[in-house]
Amino acid sequence: MIHLDLIETIGALMARHAEATPDKPAYIDDDRAITWAGLQSETAAIAADLLAGGLQQGESVAIWLANSVDWVVATLAVVRAGGIAVPISAEATAHEAAYRIQDCAAAAIFAEASLRPVLDEVAGQGIALPRLIWRDGGLAVPASAEAALPDENIHAPAFIVYTSGTTGKPKGVVLTVHSMLWVSAACWAPIAGLSADDVVLSPLPLFHSYALNIAVLGILATGATERIMSRFSASRALELLQAGEATVLPGVPTMFHYLLLAAREKGMTSLGKLRICLSAGAILPAALNRDFEAHFGVELLDGYGITETSTMVTMNRPGRYRIPGSCGLPLPGVAVRIIDSVSGLDRPRGEEGELICSGPNVMQGYLNKPEETEKVLRNGWYHTGDLARSDENGFLTITGRLKEVVIRGGQNISPGEVEEALIEHPAVRDCAVVGVPHETLGEVPVAYVVWEASSADADAVLAHCRTLLAPYKLPHAIQAIDTIPRTGSGKIIRFKLRELYVQGG
Structure with a gap:
């Protein structure tokens, strides 16, 4: 009715x-x-x-x-x-x-x-x-x-x-x-x-x-x-x-x-x-x-x-x-x-x-x-x-997403928006953001970063992100990686990064 x-x-x-x-x-x-x-x-x-x-x-x-x-x-x-x-x-x-x-x-x-x-x-x-x-x-x-x-x-x-x-x-x-x-x-x-x-x-x-x-x-x-x-x-x-x-x-x-x-x-x-x-x-x-x-x-x-x-x-x-x-x-x-x-x-x-x-x-x-x-x-x-x-x-029953939006405690986060903030920092050469499981929030964004030579400073990058992003969008963690996995057309292969995170990498 x-x-x-x-x-x-x-x-x-x-x-x-x-x-x-x-x-x-x-x-x-x-x-x-x-x-x-x-x-x-x-x-x-x-x-x-x-x-x-x-x-x-x-x-x-x-x-x-x-x-x-x-x-x-x-x-x-x-x-x-x-x-x-x-x-x-x-x-x-x-x-x-x-x-x-x-x-x-x-x-x-x-x-x-x-x-x-x-x-x-x-x-x-x-x-x-x-x-x-x-x-x-x-x-x-x-x-x-x-x-x-x-x-x-x-x-x-x-x-x-x-x-x-x-x-x-x-x-x-x-x-x-x-x-x-x-x-x-x-x-x-x-x-x-x-x-x-x-x-x-x-x-x-x-x-x-x-x-x-x-x-x-x-x-x-x-x-x-x-x-x-x-x-x-x-x-x-x-x-x-x-x-x-x-x-x-x-x-x-x-x-x-x-x-x-x-x-x-x-x-x-x-x-x-x-x-x-x-x-x-x-x-x-x-x-x-x-x-x-x-x-x-x-x-x-x-x-x-x-x-x-x-x-x-x-x-x-x-x-x-x-x-x-x-x-x-x-x-x-x-x-x-x-x-x-x-x-x-x-x-x-x-x-x-x-x-x-x-x-x-x-x-x-x-x-x-x-x-x-x-x-x-x-x-x-x-x-x-x-x-x-x-x-x-x-x-x-919802089983997953075709789109890559990360849902942190009910709030939607676009990986691309976080990536745009990360890449503006001079210490970041390349990056990708994925959603990973979290016990209480359901999912949180984690950033994988390719650092410029001798420029690894996760705290400085997070401080930079705070000026561009609301608190709930900030990466839960920043992980160093040698290269971002991508397809031939340049699209990020996010599932490989999720697998890497689960494996502790």
Whole structure:
């Protein structure tokens, strides 16, 4: 069953909740809470201010803020003004932010006051900065909203979420309000049971599509209440769960691993009023799923999602029948196939192939990258690049990737992007980055480097990388190698490096 009544304009959903429960908290962080009535008025005022400042419909506005109520307010206000919200990680370097600001042609930027030095670096690269709207101890809200807000088109671009790709340059995934809310209508409400009675505790970084979908738009769709954590901390999450009213906890596998470890250390088995946990972003190990549920007595449901499909494609259902290690069944309304990536023919049940999917949740395309879009969107099907197999009952299990993205604790890392940072250092002659298994993070990037003569200085190279890459993208280790294995056309043979790592080389 798909809850189509949850698919509405941002303004209409806010008005619905503001009328029904005006004083009910909508979003809460460590510093403040905002009610549904307050959310409606604040986003309207900021949207009007953006329009008065010259924002045109369809123009992009970067959201460079930390996890907070203000992040939610700014993002929803941009969409209400007819703009496109472009989330940027608060940990992004000047190099990373500059690329996104230029690529999306941002007409304005909501930014933390603490990021002034980083924005100065961006400007120092010769980039003309647009209008800057600072968050300094809070987000300034205009006293009144004079401008009439435009009619919202739920099928127009509303979000550009950057994701790492195999080319090394991040790609801006163009998503709509319709595609994002459709996931709430087909997954969060009917499968996870998300409703106005729920309080969601979210430790997820809001700039990710997963968090944007469930922790922002899923709340807006259902009228639930969201408790935003500034960042994930296992001990803090346990404290909030035991003391608070949280009933739903979304996360990535690494978070659930650390929660279980922390609870065991503290001798804790209760998660307060929590009724369900939801995992996505990376493969959830069957052993972790089993151990978590046995320890806490709370269901931990795994699903498979990607930014290009507005997050979820498959989801496990509550109840006894689940396949260990499986990411569940396709969402109602989503068609999936497992094909031979060369011939395009469907693979028999039980045999591995590339997962492709089609549905209302599929992106419009990659911003400014028509060739990249054509490679993955073909005849109405999105080609994920992920390998999977299906059992006789249709349960899907992700088995690997055709593409080389490294998924570290649920966060995508492009090997090419890390390699670009490494090769800029004069001590590095050649390099390659591969994902290797990690006990808690699932996978981490490891760099193999061919050093210039007498120039081996891994610490200096890592320090250099820190100026170009967010912390989670940094190589977990740097290994020296005499030559990078490549094909005749120059492509890196990454599996040989993974084999070398497993062998201890």
